[in-house]
Amino acid sequence: MRRKEKFIEALLALCAGISVFTTVGILYVLVSESYGFFATVPLSEFLTDDQWTPLFADQHFGIMPLVAGTLLTTVIAIALALPVGLTIAIYLNEYAHPKLRKSVKPALEVLAAIPTVVYGYFALTVVTPFLQQIFPELAGFSALSAGLVMGVMIIPIISSLSEDALFAVPKSLREASYGMGATPFQTSFKVLVPAASSGIIVSVILAISRAVGETMIVAIAAGQQPNLTANPFVPIETITTYIVQVSTGDVERGSLEYKTIFAAGITLFIFTFILNNISFWIKKKFLQKYE
Amino acid sequence: MLSISFFACSDKKGGPPSISIDGSSTVFPVSEAVAEEFMAVNPNVRVTVGESGTGGGFSKFSNGKIDINDASRPIKSKEDSACKANNIAYESFMVAYDGMAIVVHPSNTWCNDITVEELKRLWEPSARDSIMTWNQIRSDWPVEQIRLFGPGTQSGTFDYFTEAIVGTAKECRTDYTASEDDNVLVQGVAADKNAFGYFGLAYYNNNKDKIKAVAVINPKSATPVLPSIETVKNKSYSPLSRPLFIYVTDLALERQEVRDFIQFYIDNCAKLSESVGYVSLSVEELSIEEAKLAKFLEAHPVKTAQ
């Protein structure tokens, strides 16, 4: 009987260990191929060259244009999602009728369930022509269009998680604030948001992480031109869309061009890894425990 | 886990007859049309068509990974050596003619014709970051930013264009929106007032309502010529006309389904290439290709399936 129990426990532990296999696998794949890449292209060139043209005759391997593209679309997305998402969270939490909160929250969560390729289609066929009427100089593929649609997609991440964080603040704090004659606005911004700040910050970092890793919306609507620029009206390429571009073209395995997708991949992985760990650390350190 | 490794070991040879085609996105519409019509009369054969670009296709072809490569330029000596090194013998057949259309947005009223020399100044490597506005090409054009669209480096169209315009294949500025997928380029030009791009004639013919063609001034006759089936056929659209090919491995031609497919291709390429917007071979040229195929098939009988 005991042997059977031990055996089952070992079997279950083995299954759990598959997650380790995944991490090891990811690290192995990224590091081994990037190693070959960095043996040919020095790290200094990778970080400082301002062009990314591995598929052309005159090859440049500077990652900054791709990083710039990723940052630009992410910044635009957060610029939309943070104010809107946080406002919705505060509104639903303090101002809205509880019944409204119950129906609006899941409705907004639908936004997060829609496949990203569908968002990309929306960005290309509806948002870009609409924006071109406001900004006639907007290119057909642009960071602005993709960034805004990405922002819409991540609104629920910020709104739902922040709302949960606000909800968790104990009633006593709220009532004390109202007891002193504060308006909901003052209560929200001077008492509740600071109290829930760790949860709110975590939700924002999660949203940033999602935006950085997003592929299809940008692949469809932002073009495929690596561009070291801060101009949202022109086509750009992000780290993720470069990987997809090369994968659809299927460059020869083992070539330097093939290795570039892993060099790009490891850059992306490092970014999101750092972001996720910051979020983890914040959650642990600043989680205020109420009795 | 055991079942997964069992699947991974399973034999692929027992599957239905299949033909793998890859290569040029310019030739893609022709091969796609032929594949569709062929499968309509041979429903048990599977034909898949990829669009990795002429160069990308040749590297798979020289490794024996695909049966047929669509090519919008002849095979290069480097690629031929790679085939020889891997013992891949092959045959090539001309299947159609193509023009490369220079296109702009329909509301572009100023750019109606262009010389080869102007194209060179716009696309050569030194143009990067220096030739950015229309008026730098022709002084009476607007002072607005040109947005360039063109095929990527895996594309035979790219090789042919750079060789014909800049002088050496693959010499090109690097700051433009590059894509192996000509549809992406059409989309890009159609959505941008200041766009300027080039790609295969068929993609222009199929999207005339979205984009406008620019007449190329024929260097010999000094007259502007718009790209069309007629002007490519009568060779007045120059220098951006060229033949399209398919390359087949001899190994593939040992299979009955591939022989049938290639026969079908050559028999029908005139009709189908025109139906997708390309220029068909002349009757004499077609009979040369038919004879080439017949001679090969006779000399190399079918190998029975293993």
Added chain:
Amino acid sequence: MSEVNWNRIKDRSFKYFGIGCTVFGLSVLVVFLLSIIIQGVARIDWDFITSMPSRFAEKAGILPALIGTLWILVLTAAISIPIGVASGVYLEEYGKKNRFAKFLEINIANLAGVPSIIYGLLGLEIFGRIMAMGGSILAGSCTLALLILPVVIVSTREAIKAVPDTLRQASYGLGASKWQTLSRQVIPASAGGIVTGIILAISRAIGETAPLIVVGALVFVPFVPSGPMDQFTVLPIQIFNWVSRPEKEFGVNAAAAIIILLLVTFVMNGIALYLRNRWQKKIKW
């Protein structure tokens, strides 16, 4: 103006701003869905669902993509459910004290935040190249299974956590072993939550595009896959392909395919929500 009045004005205007933002969020959703439905619903008929893709937009259909999506769905579920549930059970029931479990926990939390395209690179090298599965359905399913594994594990853990300890104690009190308690009491009691989590995870998997493109799903697949080693395409990739074609008719096809994909996604999410409600009501010990 008095301080109190100024505060009231700020409060009132923020309230309207809040309403505005909420309305904005909801109306984008509505505009979005409506525009797709209007564009695509007329195209949906039995022919569309059962035809192969074609260069003629009117003839093009989603059959290979739909079957491909179903294949991926079944295989990904078959791979991820046993491993995910087992891992969740282990972490929640067995691994409370040791360092191995803590390490696994951190590991899984990290994996949940890795972008899906990185899983695509993993699948390309390990499943596609090293294990020689090529660009097959199996390679795609294994890749997606790894992608959604953290989600399945976390939902299993949450569901098991919700089972009150009294149930376990009662079972031990009757002399049952740990595994007997788990298999006959705890897991059945948490089944509702586990199933909900699985459905949500699978629903995410069928909307994935980028990792499958990287692993090697094709774009022009004019046949229905007949086995796990076959090449394939899925609905999101077919949509991506049609979106890239400039002819307006393909835009209609894309919209129609999107409607089908959204229907599948929403139905699955709806089932999950319904199950979650029913299960939460049931836990009234």
